[in-house]
Amino acid sequence: MNLRRFALIAVPYIWLxxxxxxxxxxxxxxxxxxxxxxxxxxxxxxKDGFAALISQLDFENFTFLAxxxxxxxxxxxxxxxxxVSTILTLLVGYPIAYGxxxxxxxxxxxxxxxxxxxxxxxxxxxxxxxxxxxSNEGLLNQLLMGMGLTSEPLQILNTNTAVYIGIVYxxxxxxxxxxxxxxxxLDESLNEAAEDLGCSRMQAFWLVTIPLSRNGIVAGSFLxxxxxxxxxxxxxxxxxxxxxxIGKVLWEEFFNNRDWPVASAVAVILLLIxxxxxxxxxxxxxxxxxxxx
Amino acid sequence: xxxxxxxxxxxLTLGFAFLYLPMIILVIYSFNASKLVTVxxxxxxxxxxELLQNEAFLNAAWVTIKVAVISSSIATVLGTMAAxxxxxxxxxxxxxxxxxxxxxxxVMPEVIxxxxxxxLFIGIGLDRGxxxxxxxxxxxxxxxxxxxxxxxxxxxxxxLEEAALDLxxxxxxxxxxxxxxxxxxxxxxxxxxxxxxxxxxxxxxxxTAGPSATTLPIKIFSAVRLGxxxxxxxxxxxxxxxxxxxxxxxxxxxxxxxxRAQEDARAAERxxx
Numbered sequence: 041m042n043l044r045r046f047a048l049i050a051v052p053y054i055w056l057x058x059x060x061x062x063x064x065x066x067x068x069x070x071x072x073x074x075x076x077x078x079x080x081x082x083x084x085x086x087k088d089g090f091a092a093l094i095s096q097l098d099f100e101n102f103t104f105l106a107x108x109x110x111x112x113x114x115x116x117x118x119x120x121x122x123x124v125s126t127i128l129t130l131l132v133g134y135p136i137a138y139g140x141x142x143x144x145x146x147x148x149x150x151x152x153x154x155x156x157x158x159x160x161x162x163x164x165x166x167x168x169x170x171x172x173x174x175s176n177e178g179l180l181n182q183l184l185m186g187m188g189l190t191s192e193p194l195q196i197l198n199t200n201t202a203v204y205i206g207i208v209y210x211x212x213x214x215x216x217x218x219x220x221x222x223x224x225x226l227d228e229s230l231n232e233a234a235e236d237l238g239c240s241r242m243q244a245f246w247l248v249t250i251p252l253s254r255n256g257i258v259a260g261s262f263l264x265x266x267x268x269x270x271x272x273x274x275x276x277x278x279x280x281x282x283x284x285x286i287g288k289v290l291w292e293e294f295f296n297n298r299d300w301p302v303a304s305a306v307a308v309i310l311l312l313i314x315x316x317x318x319x320x321x322x323x324x325x326x327x328x329x330x331x332x333x
Numbered sequence: 334x335x336x337x338x339x340x341x342x343x344x345l346t347l348g349f350a351f352l353y354l355p356m357i358i359l360v361i362y363s364f365n366a367s368k369l370v371t372v373x374x375x376x377x378x379x380x381x382x383e384l385l386q387n388e389a390f391l392n393a394a395w396v397t398i399k400v401a402v403i404s405s406s407i408a409t410v411l412g413t414m415a416a417x418x419x420x421x422x423x424x425x426x427x428x429x430x431x432x433x434x435x436x437x438x439x440v441m442p443e444v445i446x447x448x449x450x451x452x453l454f455i456g457i458g459l460d461r462g463x464x465x466x467x468x469x470x471x472x473x474x475x476x477x478x479x480x481x482x483x484x485x486x487x488x489x490x491x492x493l494e495e496a497a498l499d500l501x502x503x504x505x506x507x508x509x510x511x512x513x514x515x516x517x518x519x520x521x522x523x524x525x526x527x528x529x530x531x532x533x534x535x536x537x538x539x540x541t542a543g544p545s546a547t548t549l550p551i552k553i554f555s556a557v558r559l560g561x562x563x564x565x566x567x568x569x570x571x572x573x574x575x576x577x578x579x580x581x582x583x584x585x586x587x588x589x590x591x592x593r594a595q596e597d598a599r600a601a602e603r604x605x606x
Contacts, residue, residue: 055472055475059472061430063452136345142341160576161572164533164535164553165553168565171557175561212352273554290445304452314440
């Protein structure tokens with residue numbers, strides 16, 4: 041093995057070990073240590089070697105998480121919010137992807153760019169844009185009251201509804217692009233064949249188009265679900281005090297309560313919850329890659 | 334035969350209205366004279382003027398740009414190396430762990446990445462500031478760069494490199510003279526992606542920034558937590574304008590160069606005279 045190849049592998053490898061893997065091990069370690077009122081506010085667990093480590097390991101933070109129902113509720117409510125918003129994003133995104141795939145050839149590059157452009161604009165600004173629209177004196181309420189649909193402003197900002205709108209809005213490109221890619225490859229003569237054989241347009245859509253775009257739907261749904269689960273910015277700007285999401289709980293535990301061991305334990309459990317969807321997503325991507333070869 | 338039904342037209346119109354209206358409204362209201370952001374009181378550029386006098390925002394913008402340029406440049410080098418190792422590196426010890434570490438940060442919640450890096454920096458006694466944000470941003474964006482570059486590396490013909498090696502170039506020469514020019518568009522888009530990710534990041538920067546360095550997203554976030562402000566509308570408009578001009582220019586340039594490549598290919602097909 042020559043030196044150059046070794047350096048080529050070693051440099052990125054060591055970087056990732058030092059700044060990705062080791063930090064995780066530290067989080068894991070701190071989640072197992074006692075809270076202390078010092079800086080750093082935890083007692084080191086690794087101080088006296090391995091034997092002492094085992095005897096000192098302390099699952100207090102995890103039993104604390106299990107006993108305090110705030111955390112259970114936050115995990116469950118994050119799962120629910122992520123799931124509902126993934127379904128909503130699919131319902132909004134599919135017709136757009138479908139429309140793009142059926143659009144005339146010469147429009148498609150432009151439509152594609154229009155979907156990608158918001159992705160390059162600041163996430164924070166896109167979430168912020170909704171604050172002015174959804175607030176009690178905001179444009180949406182002005183519009184609704186102007187049309188006489190409601191006599192007093194609806195409370196939308198600082199509720200879960202606003203969080204759903206925020207997630208659908210910011211993650212929509214992640215849903216549209218994989219579905220569009222699947223629909224674009226789809227041979228339209230299959231639909232025509234189904235219609236010739238007596239299916240209605242609607243039946244052909246359900247029996248041919250949807251199953252053939254399944255991979256795109258699955259990929260898009262994971263791309264929305266996984267980041268939505270740990271989302272922090274959207275619930276803290278658009279959600280209210282009743283919006284429980286685990287990313288926000290972790291943030292508050294860390295910055296407001298300065299309880300590092302509990303924040304680390306929250307992170308470890310969030311990671312365990314995420315592992316299942318991540319593995320499923322990897323499998324789906326691999327299957328798709330194999331199918332293409 | 335493609336059909337554009339009324340349904341497709343409606344879903345595209347509504348879909349793009351949903352994607353763009355909030356930002357258009359934001360831009361319009363940044364020119365509102367009133368401090369009350371929801372009441373229109375005539376056209377004014379007042380908030381842009383006030384923004385330019387706001388030292389804190391200007392300092393934060395400077396820190397943000399500095400961090401983004403440095404971290405995306407290091408990330409591009411490391412990410413390209415990592416992509417090369419993944420696609421051309423063959424077998425080596427710990428390859429599975431390596432590819433796992435490349436893909437994991439892409440799906441990792443930002444709060445976890447931020448928390449873990451902060452605990453590392455405190456553990457080794459590194460003062461939080463520009464350096465720690467650069468280290469954090471480089472780490473997650475190198476993974477994005479390596480995904481973009483490796484998809485380009487996978488699709489190109491390896492025999493070109495082998496030909497260069499057969500003709501006597503060293504591996505480094507073969508990379509510099511053959512591989513790099515071919516993957517250059519992917520390397521550039523990797524850099525742009527890393528740059529935007531760094532500009533945009535709030536969560537990881539909040540964990541890794543110290544009192545000595547604040548980035549623009551951190552400043553914006555603490556300002557908008559209290560509600561909508563006309564100065565932030567003006568700032569957002571400037572950022573949206575920069576991105577729009579950038580993306581449109583980039584797509585025109587890449588369209589132009591792909592047209593030229595097609596012409597070159599056509600010219601090459603013609604028999605030499």
